[in-house]
Amino acid sequence: MSLASPAWRVGSVAVCLLAGLLMGTARSYSHGEDIRNRSVDLSVVVQGAGARVATAEAKAAGLQQSIDALAGSDLSPQVATARKTANGLSAPAGLTAVHGPALRVSLSDAQRNSDGNYPPGVDPDDLVVHQQDVQSVVNAMWAGGAEAMMIMDQRVVTTSAVRCIGNTLLLQGRTYSPPFVITAIGDATRMERSLDAEPGVALFQTYVQKFQLGFEIDPVKDANLPAYAGLIRLTAAHQEKK
Structure with a gap:
């Protein structure tokens, strides 16, 4: 194709326009600063x-x-x-405060040394509580007959989801640092047996023994769980025919 052909000239103009658009976008994003070394915290x-x-x-x-x-x-x-x-x-949906005998489980990261560092030669991922660890405890307690549950200071309902970013727990828009505390009202003995039978909890306990992570189980004579204070989102509805 000749450099003087109409198609080549149109293509050149299009490339220049695209390059200008990209440069303008980058400048707007960076506010005139170097963006090559920018990172997101x-x-x-x-x-x-x-x-x-x-x-x-x-x-x-x-x-x-x-x-x-x-x-x-x-x-x-x-x-x-x-x-x-x-x-x-409202009560079975978690929208009312409840109290009663409960079981409380606490999970925490391994302790740092006097310098604030973890032991050398150990993968840092092995020394912190992960999302699946918290979820395993939650699942086991539900399976063990929990009637109501709270993670940290928030009531757990059917739409609650446990998420972790690093060693930070994200629950219903709020963030928490370890230790992560789960409190469930119900038969403490039955819930303890369910925790013993949960494979995810058993795996976490191997890390507890090997790397000294924290794992505590305590019966509570009378725990107070608040009502769920978040929004109840409507996902579907229909009108009945008369």
């Missing part, structure tokens, strides 16, 4: 997201109070019946 990102979640939760709580006040002022018979049904389901 995940802990800062998570903390910022957590602050935004806390602000949104406070705003949502205020709006919910306004809705409840309006809803209680003048209800049609249909709405009153629906609210009565919903109130009857």
Whole structure:
């Protein structure tokens, strides 16, 4: 193809325009600074997201109070019946505070030495609590007949998900550092047997013995679990035909 051909000239213009667009985008992103060595600090990102979640939760709580006040002022018979049904389901859904005999499990990272460092020659991943460790305990306690559960200071419901970023626990928009504490109301003896039978818990205990991670199980005579304070998201709905 000749360099003077129309197709070559059009292609050259297109390449120049694309290069200019990329350079403009890079400059806008970097604010005029060098972007080659920029890195993202995940802990800062998570903390910022957590602050935004806390602000949104406070705003949502205020709006919910306004809705409840309006809803209680003048209800049609249909709405009153629906609210009565919903109130009857609030306890099993985790929307009411509960208390009773419980089992409390605490998981923590291995201890650092006097210099603040982990022992030399050991993979750091072997010395911290991971997402699957917390999830194994949670699953075992549910399987052992837990009636209600709390991780750290938050009530666990069907939509709760355990996530870890490094050795930081992310639960329902909030972040926590170890030790991670799980409290479940129910038959403590039965839940302990379920923990003993859970393969994930058994694997974690091998790391406890080898690298001195923390794993404590304590019965609690009367634990108080708060109501779930987050949003209940509607995922599907249908209208019944009359």
